[in-house]
Amino acid sequence: MEAAFEAIREDWVSLAHDLSFTSGATLAHAPACAPNVSDMGCMMAWSRLVDHWIAENRSIGVLCDDPWMFRHLSEKRGVAAGTPPALAVVEMKLRLRGLMARTRFALSAFVAALAFRDQRRRFPNDKPCLLVYGHPRSHVNGVDAYFGPIMSRFSSLFRVISVDGGIRQARRLTASGRNASLHAWGNPWEALTKLVGAKWRPSHIAKTSRQSWLVKRSVALEGGTGHGAMARWTELCLARWFQTCRPSQVIWPWENHAWERQLVRIARRYHVSTLGYQHSVVGRHMYNYAADSNHDGMKSLPDRVLTTGATTRRELTSWGLPESRSAIGGALRLRGDAKVRWNPAGPVFVALPFDRAIAREMIAAIRVAARAGFLFVVKDHPIYRTSFAETPGIVKTEIAFEDHEKISRVLFSASTVGLEALVFGIPALRYVPAHQFAIDITPENIDVPTTGSDGLSAILASPSKPVRIDRELIFSEPMWDQWRQEIIQGVLQCHPN
Structure with a gap:
């Protein structure tokens, strides 16, 4: 999915350029190619995947309950579609x-x-x-x-x-x-x-x-x-x-x-x-x-x-x-006076993203890992809050990431905190959700290990090692x-x- 999203970049930019001429385009997100607030690019990536599957000339079932996306896919040559989901209502x-x-x-x-x-x-x-x-x-x-x-x-x-x-x-x-x-x-x-x-x-x-x-x-x-x-x-x-x-x-x-x-x-x-x-x-x-x-x-x-x-x-x-x-x-x-330090015995700091659906999936994933004995400190997004309850192994915090003195790892998705962790020498894991696409906010020359809900406990069970990138490259003084x-x-x- 990420490869498809990267492949449609020029298509989305070209379409957005045409859309930017239309009435009220300054009031919308899709004409600005803003992937954190518009999922048009995500839909174009799904469409590209279907095109790829059609070219492979084998039968693949595509489950789609989105009324617009269903109609978009059904018009492709090589797609046999059933009754489209209701749209008018x-x-x-x-x-x-x-x-x-x-x-x-x-x-x-x-x-x-x-x-x-x-x-x-x-x-x-x-x-x-x-x-x-x-x-x-x-x-x-x-x-x-x-x-x-x-x-x-x-x-x-x-x-x-x-x-x-x-x-x-x-x-x-x-x-x-x-x-x-x-x-x-x-x-x-x-x-x-x-x-x-x-x-x-x-x-x-x-x-x-x-x-x-x-x-x-x-x-x-x-x-x-x-x-x-x-x-x-x-x-x-x-x-x-x-x-x-x-x-x-x-x-x-x-x-x-x-x-x-x-x-x-x-x-x-x-x-x-x-x-x-x-x-x-x-x-x-x-x-x-x-x-x-x-x-x-x-x-x-x-x-x-x-x-x-x-x-x-x-x-x-x-x-x-x-x-x-x-x-x-x-x-x-x-801040230059950050207290955060890597400690292999410390909890995992979880930075919830602005997208509440992804945040809820991350919470569900860490609940499973918490039952296996791992400890998580969860920081909600400062503006787009996600409601969740504390359970054994999961603690809410309002303390900023840089003020936590003992952190073993950082788990993030589409959050700057992941890069901040690497600047301070804290191992970071980028969470890849199973139910929707999450943009990768890391620059081209920085690779961060990824995990989903299935492999989270296994990765956390392996020893963590401090990883540090040059602060001046990303967040200079x-x-x-x-x-x-x-x-x-x-x-x-x-x-x-």
Whole structure:
């Protein structure tokens, strides 16, 4: 499955490029080739596997209860299909769910626009600003889950909290200081009139593309959420913020999602310099970083990009980002005073991913291993929580990975913690789920042992050995002089005189 997913990369990028021209594409994930939030690439990989099996000229039974995927596969020459699963009822439920989700967000945005509008006064014009998600590990004092202590380093920086975290989280992070919610620049009337119908509508390509059923599937699934309303509200708030405050530079944790590409376009319209910070990973399956899926190519990439290390910078260059537009900024959120140490007698640290289905499968797997006598310390995802109960051998923790003093191994799936473990010399295991595809976030030149539920106990029973990679390659020390240079350059670019 992973080989098939890698083989369809160019097909997905090419399709995404065409989809990026369609109405509302900036409100969707599939046109940005974002594999952690869109499974279109996963479906294309399944389709490729079926093509391969057809070419082998032998009978293989394919069990598929997905109504769109079933119809997509049944149209292939060489496939004998039965009665397709019901589609109309599923689509109707998703339409209703999407309508309710967007309405709910619209009402929330209306309230937030009124609640935070006074925060506009906090922001002087022409200042560099951070734009960040409302992360639980960020603090009102300026310490940020993505940018660490950067605000204490640069007193000219202001911080704007995006609209994703909810009103309570926004209130907590903007209670004082150089902070404000992006909601502050929202128009309450626009919240009521422009969000409920905000969704992706690629009508032409959905009818004519050879991947039409997969496009229709993504349209239905994404339209069944409130993301379109949130993305449109972000666009509206950004435009008014840039227009009224004219920040000299906006800096954000960059992953090249569709809304971020739109951010760059809006910033260019108002002559705001853009600096993207590659804060996480650039793994071999992170196709969202490919510039080729943008209908305007390099024009919707940030003016400058700072990376966490040399390897990630090299990966971005291979994805199409010109080397002249990037530099190493270092890992700002990886603390230098980490206590974590390898201890073969310690528990296994389990980092649950954002995908709750994969997280639940990992929990089921470690329950079996716990009955065999292994001890696990489980850290939930900070934002996308998965409910589970402690049982003998399985203990929940809210303590960050770097603060655990005795760890024998790290078990992860699609989580940066796996790479952090290798930096600190802790053996890591990448969990490969049995029931769905999980993206591999490791760079091309780093190989991490894999395991599934069946082989977990056997691997844990074998002696663990410390494995360490050069920190400077992935998560280098913060390059504060580079950050200072980029911020100054951003101000000069905005105000050349």
